[in-house]
Amino acid sequence: MDETADSPVEIPPELPLDELSVVFGSLGRALLCIDESFHVVHASKSFDLLVGGGATERLIGQPVGRILGDGLFGPDGTLRRALEAGQRREGWGATLEIEGYRPRLISVSCAPLRHEAGTRCDPRVSYLAVLRPSEQTESLGAAAPTLFSGILARSASMLKIFQLIEHLGESDATVLITGESGTGKELIARAIHMHSRRRAARFVPVNCGAIPEQLLESELFGHVRGAFTGAIRDRDGRFQLASKGTLFLDEVGDLPLHLQVKLLRVLQERTFERVGESTSRTSEARIIAATNADLRQACAEGTFREDLFYRLRVVPIEVPPLRQRREDIEPLARHLLERVAARYDRSLRLAPDAVREMLAYWWPGNVRELENALEFSLAVCRGETIHDQDLPPEVRDRSTPRSDEASTAPSDVGPGADEDPEAASLRAILDAHGWRREATARALGVSRTTLWRRMRELRLLQ
Numbered sequence: 001m002d003e004t005a006d007s008p009v010e011i012p013p014e015l016p017l018d019e020l021s022v023v024f025g026s027l028g029r030a031l032l033c034i035d036e037s038f039h040v041v042h043a044s045k046s047f048d049l050l051v052g053g054g055a056t057e058r059l060i061g062q063p064v065g066r067i068l069g070d071g072l073f074g075p076d077g078t079l080r081r082a083l084e085a086g087q088r089r090e091g092w093g094a095t096l097e098i099e100g101y102r103p104r105l106i107s108v109s110c111a112p113l114r115h116e117a118g119t120r121c122d123p124r125v126s127y128l129a130v131l132r133p134s135e136q137t138e139s140l141g142a143a144a145p146t147l148f149s150g151i152l153a154r155s156a157s158m159l160k161i162f163q164l165i166e167h168l169g170e171s172d173a174t175v176l177i178t179g180e181s182g183t184g185k186e187l188i189a190r191a192i193h194m195h196s197r198r199r200a201a202r203f204v205p206v207n208c209g210a211i212p213e214q215l216l217e218s219e220l221f222g223h224v225r226g227a228f229t230g231a232i233r234d235r236d237g238r239f240q241l242a243s244k245g246t247l248f249l250d251e252v253g254d255l256p257l258h259l260q261v262k263l264l265r266v267l268q269e270r271t272f273e274r275v276g277e278s279t280s281r282t283s284e285a286r287i288i289a290a291t292n293a294d295l296r297q298a299c300a301e302g303t304f305r306e307d308l309f310y311r312l313r314v315v316p317i318e319v320p321p322l323r324q325r326r327e328d329i330e331p332l333a334r335h336l337l338e339r340v341a342a343r344y345d346r347s348l349r350l351a352p353d354a355v356r357e358m359l360a361y362w363w364p365g366n367v368r369e370l371e372n373a374l375e376f377s378l379a380v381c382r383g384e385t386i387h388d389q390d391l392p393p394e395v396r397d398r399s400t401p402r403s404d405e406a407s408t409a410p411s412d413v414g415p416g417a418d419e420d421p422e423a424a425s426l427r428a429i430l431d432a433h434g435w436r437r438e439a440t441a442r443a444l445g446v447s448r449t450t451l452w453r454r455m456r457e458l459r460l461l462q
């Protein structure tokens with residue numbers, strides 16, 4: 001049959017999704033069509049290939065935040081806010097979590113759908129998101145950050161940790177997470193649990209440093225009635241509670257020696273006794289421990305058992321301090337600012353001068369300190385934009401010692417520890433933008449010529 005120009009072609013009042021599925025699948029991509037309230041209206045069949053058979057069906061009607069993380073698509077999610085403001089975002093890392101399937105690290109680009117006159121896309125669709133497996137992204141050092149189970153980063157060192165967590169998915173191995181306070185050790189422990197086969201069971205945290213020593217044993221292992229004054233009934237310990245799940249022993253370096261012996265035995269034989277009882281019980285709990293102490297040193301000093309140390313660090317994860325991954329500072333600051341501002345029902349931006357100060361500071365309290373600094377700034381900031389003068393005084397004080405200032409300087413261009421703080425700060429900003437001058441100039445709010453002049457003055461021209 002002839003089709004003349006004036007005989008209207010019947011287009012179903014929907015996106016021809018089956019055909020689109022084929023297209024996206026062939027390109028190794030998966031497509032989500034999202035409505036105004038951020039629920040999935042359509043999903044391309046390629047999700048079955050990406051995640052596993054039957055996954056696509058599960059997506060329909062789900063809130064996008066539940067699938068790709070509330071940090072990105074929840075009510076205050078970073079990408080949601082961008083979409084609502086009519087903006088497009090490319091190549092963000094995220095975890096795709098569909099109930100019943102193992103989470104996948106993916107890369108997501110999203111945009112508002114323009115309903116042009118004359119086309120008949122499903123009117124319910126307001127936004128589109130295109131996903132691809134992250135193995136295909138050149139994610140190391142990429143400009144766009146990754147949000148992995150609530151952990152935001154773009155530094156190669158953190159992305160490596162994300163990959164390790166993915167690879168640990170089938171394993172029950174004991175993990176020891178080390179790193180300074182506030183680097184995100186607990187978040188990492190939770191992510192390991194969420195990516196493991198135990199994710200449907202409990203994640204039970206215990207802070208070994210915060211519980212008084214005389215209570216800690218009963219807290220961990222439980223007790224029977226009458227075991228000590230105040231033990232008025234039998235009580236299960238956290239090993240019991242976590243039996244099918246994960247037990248997170250935070251500040252494990254604070255564990256007293258006699259409990260270290262008991263812990264070693266659970267790790268080796270899976271057995272323990274409640275306080276005041278002689279019958280042995282078993283626990284299948286998976287153990288993740290964390291510490292900001294130097295356990296090797298503690299072993300040398302005799303305050304930590306060496307056999308326990310090695311038994312715990314079957315899989316060691318070292319979380320670098322924030323100052324050694326400066327490229328994470330800016331995206332983290334924006335992400336945390338959104339989170340903090342939402343709590344106060346405000347919406348704030350970061351001025352380039354504030355970013356510059358934050359990049360030059362050494363953050364001894366790491367991400368926790370960054371979060372607190374933003375909360376401080378939000379409290380003192382009158383307008384809509386946080387400037388350098390709104391930051392806490394210690395962040396702005398250039399005389400603060402910066403012990404390992406030069407540790408992230410690229411070795412081929414980095415002078416050394418005595419580099420001028422201005423130069424160090426500019427270098428960090430350049431690092432964060434992959435030394436692309438146009439992007440760096442934009443981030444700093446200066447012209448390219450001004451940037452070039454500053455680089456020459458600070459001897460940063462390569």
Ligand SMILES: Nc1ncnc2c1ncn2[C@@H]1O[C@H](COP(=O)(O)OP(=O)(O)O)[C@@H](O)[C@H]1O
Pocket residue numbers: 150151152153179180181182183184185186187188332367368371
């Ligand atoms: N990479 C990150 N992305 C988002 N939030 C982070 C990140 N790292 C740390 N945080 C936040 O910083 C705070 C401290 O993290 P936490 O895991 O408790 O650190 P640690 O256990 O190492 O002291 C928490 O509020 C946490 O949500």
Ligand SMILES: [Mg+2]
Pocket residue numbers: 182185186250
């Ligand atoms: Mg902690």
